[in-house]
Amino acid sequence: MTNNERIEAYFNNELTGSEGQQLMQDINSDASLKSEYQFQQGVIDGIKDYRKKELIARLDNIQIASTGQSVLLKTIGVVGIATVVTVGSYLWVNRADDQPINPAEVIKTEEVVTQSEEPQQIATATEEAEKESIVEEEKPATKIVADKVDTTPVASTPKEESPTVIPDVVIPEVDEPETGTSTDVDEDLSAPEAMAASSIRLRSSTDVEVKLNKKYDFHYQVKDGGLILYGNFNNSPFEVIELKTNQGINSYLYFEDHFYSLTNDSEDIKPLMVIDNKELIKELEKRR
Amino acid sequence: MTEQELFARICQGDEQALEVIYRKYYRMMVRLVTSNNGTENEAKDVYQEALVVFWQKANSGNLVLTSKMSTYIYSICLNLWRKELDRKKRFSNEEKDAIQYQEQEKEEKVKIIHECIDRLDDTCKKVLSYYYFDGMSMKEIAEKIGFANTDTAKTKKYKCKKKLDELIKRLYSEHDFLD
Numbered sequence: 001m002t003n004n005e006r007i008e009a010y011f012n013n014e015l016t017g018s019e020g021q022q023l024m025q026d027i028n029s030d031a032s033l034k035s036e037y038q039f040q041q042g043v044i045d046g047i048k049d050y051r052k053k054e055l056i057a058r059l060d061n062i063q064i065a066s067t068g069q070s071v072l073l074k075t076i077g078v079v080g081i082a083t084v085v086t087v088g089s090y091l092w093v094n095r096a097d098d099q100p101i102n103p104a105e106v107i108k109t110e111e112v113v114t115q116s117e118e119p120q121q122i123a124t125a126t127e128e129a130e131k132e133s134i135v136e137e138e139k140p141a142t143k144i145v146a147d148k149v150d151t152t153p154v155a156s157t158p159k160e161e162s163p164t165v166i167p168d169v170v171i172p173e174v175d176e177p178e179t180g181t182s183t184d185v186d187e188d189l190s191a192p193e194a195m196a197a198s199s200i201r202l203r204s205s206t207d208v209e210v211k212l213n214k215k216y217d218f219h220y221q222v223k224d225g226g227l228i229l230y231g232n233f234n235n236s237p238f239e240v241i242e243l244k245t246n247q248g249i250n251s252y253l254y255f256e257d258h259f260y261s262l263t264n265d266s267e268d269i270k271p272l273m274v275i276d277n278k279e280l281i282k283e284l285e286k287r288r
Numbered sequence: 289m290t291e292q293e294l295f296a297r298i299c300q301g302d303e304q305a306l307e308v309i310y311r312k313y314y315r316m317m318v319r320l321v322t323s324n325n326g327t328e329n330e331a332k333d334v335y336q337e338a339l340v341v342f343w344q345k346a347n348s349g350n351l352v353l354t355s356k357m358s359t360y361i362y363s364i365c366l367n368l369w370r371k372e373l374d375r376k377k378r379f380s381n382e383e384k385d386a387i388q389y390q391e392q393e394k395e396e397k398v399k400i401i402h403e404c405i406d407r408l409d410d411t412c413k414k415v416l417s418y419y420y421f422d423g424m425s426m427k428e429i430a431e432k433i434g435f436a437n438t439d440t441a442k443t444k445k446y447k448c449k450k451k452l453d454e455l456i457k458r459l460y461s462e463h464d465f466l467d
Contacts (some may be wrong), residue, residue, distance in 0.1 A: 008449075043453060044420050046401025050413075051421035053402075055343060056336045058303060059310050 003033050007040050208240060218272050220253070222264035229253075230269065241287050252284055259284050291357050298346045301422060301432060306343055310335075313358050317365045326369060334372065338364035348423035404455040412448035419445050 001009070006023055009015050015023065027034045209228045213219075216230035227240060238255040240262070251262040253272065259281055260272040275281060289308065297305035314335065321331030341364050345351040353360060379387065405413060414433055418424040424432070430441040 039453075039457075042397055043401055043449075043456060046398050047405065047416050047452075048421045049398050050402050050405050051417035052340050054417070055303070055306070055340050059307070059336045059339060060332075062307055062310055064311060064314050 003030075004036060007033075007037050010037075011040060011044055210234060216269055219269050220260075220262055220272055221267060221269045222251075222262065223267045227251075227262065228269075231272075239288065241284055243283070243287065254284065254288060295346065295353060295357055298343065299349070299351075301347055301418070301424065301428070306339060309357070309361070310339060313361060316358065317362065320362065320365055321369050324369060325373070330369075330372070334365055334368045338368055341368075344421065344423065349425075400460055401452075401456060404452055404459065407455060408448060408452060411444065412451065415441065415445045415448050416452065 003026075006015070006019075010020060010023055027037050207226045209226060210233045211228055211230050212232065213230045217232075219230040221228040221230070229238070233255065236256050238253060241252045241254060241259075243250045243252070251264065252275065253260040253262055255272075259275040261275055263270070275284075294305050294309060298309070317335040317338070318328060318331040321334055322328055326334070338361055342361050405416070408416075411433060415429060418429045418432065419426075426438040426441045426445070429435070429445070430438050433441070435441045435444065
């Protein structure tokens with residue numbers, strides 16, 4: 001075995017213990033052998049280092065966010081999730097409370113309005129009303145409130161507004177000023193206040209609000225001068241009719257062939273109670 | 289992939305498994321160093337060094353894990369970082385300069401060898417790396433590279449080593465290379 005082969009065998013762990021010791025002694029005494037040993041040692045170290053750097057380069061190419069970035073990302077993530085949850089909850093609650101306007105509903109409501117009176121007829125009625133006496137102006141005021149319709153006016157003919165004595169309806173007082181919210185129709189037609197009090201007209205859509213609520217499925221609430229209906233009122237048109245009496249204005253809701261009493265004595269949410277008084281129903285039917 | 293499967297793949301020389309482990313324990317190992325007066329870059333260096341040590345031991349076939357793989361790697365990281373902290377504390381500035389000079393000299397020699405290895409073909413690079421660094425047997429090298437048998441691998445290794453030696457000796461004088 002040559003010296004080079006001995007060195008090679010040494011680095012390959014192929015020498016026995018005694019052979020290895022002998023080689024070390026020879027290296028210490030032979031300069032050329034020592035030189036070859038150092039050369040081989042350097043080459044093998046170089047090969048190992050080459051492979052090590054190769055592996056480290058491979059690991060170094062793996063993209064991992066730094067811990068600082070990680071904290072930032074986590075923070076952003078938490079804030080993002082919190083925002084999504086908050087917005088989601090808000091939208092969910094609002095979805096339950098504020099059903100979006102259904103175009104079909106608007107169309108239906110407009111149909112109701114159209115069925116009541118044409119704008120031209122309102123003008124005629126107003127002109128006629130201006131000529132009528134104070135007694136005529138004492139007639140009960142009736143309003144139709146069509147939800148989601150702002151501009152389409154509606155009115156009944158003055159002839160329909162004859163005073164009627166109904167047990168539930170108090171005879172309206174003379175010259176009682178209009179206490180309801182003024183409307184676009186009133187302003188547009190410049191109707192006298194007394195006439196306005198006895199006419200049927202639309203109110204702003206902001207006066208009536210429909211809300212879906214799990215707890216209240218067929219209820220109402222009079223709040224801040226506006227009416228809030230709780231339940232599914234979006235499939236059929238509804239009307240709010242006000243009858244002016246000497247005790248004030250009584251409001252009624254007409255919905256799906258029934259009239260319901262609306263009291264505004266408190267802002268509590270109350271169930272809608274159907275009216276079964278035939279005379280009142282008859283009167284309300286007239287006012288529609 | 290379970291820890292046992294990962295370890296088995298590491299022992300077979302699967303470098304992709306090493307990448308999986310690197311990602312898996314990165315934060316744990318980096319935290320070890322950064323919570324002990326180290327920077328993230330130092331932590332990264334220590335962790336990579338530790339994984340290379342782990343790789344080498346696992347590939348040699350002599351490593352039997354008696355704990356979780358993460359515990360073993362963690363202990364390597366800890367030792368390496370302690371060693372580094374000790375080195376930082378122990379040496380004066382003059383000593384550090386002397387060590388730095390020696391390291392630079394060594395690096396120059398290593399650089400020469402690396403340049404020569406780069407001139408070898410890929411098979412030679414693999415055979416020499418697997419044999420000298422990974423500690424694979426000729427049988428394992430034959431299987432991994434696809435040689436017909438261990439004798440072919442052995443012959444290839446001999447020829448590659450000889451070629452590298454000649455390349456180094458031809459391109460660089462003995463004075464450049466040796467002390």
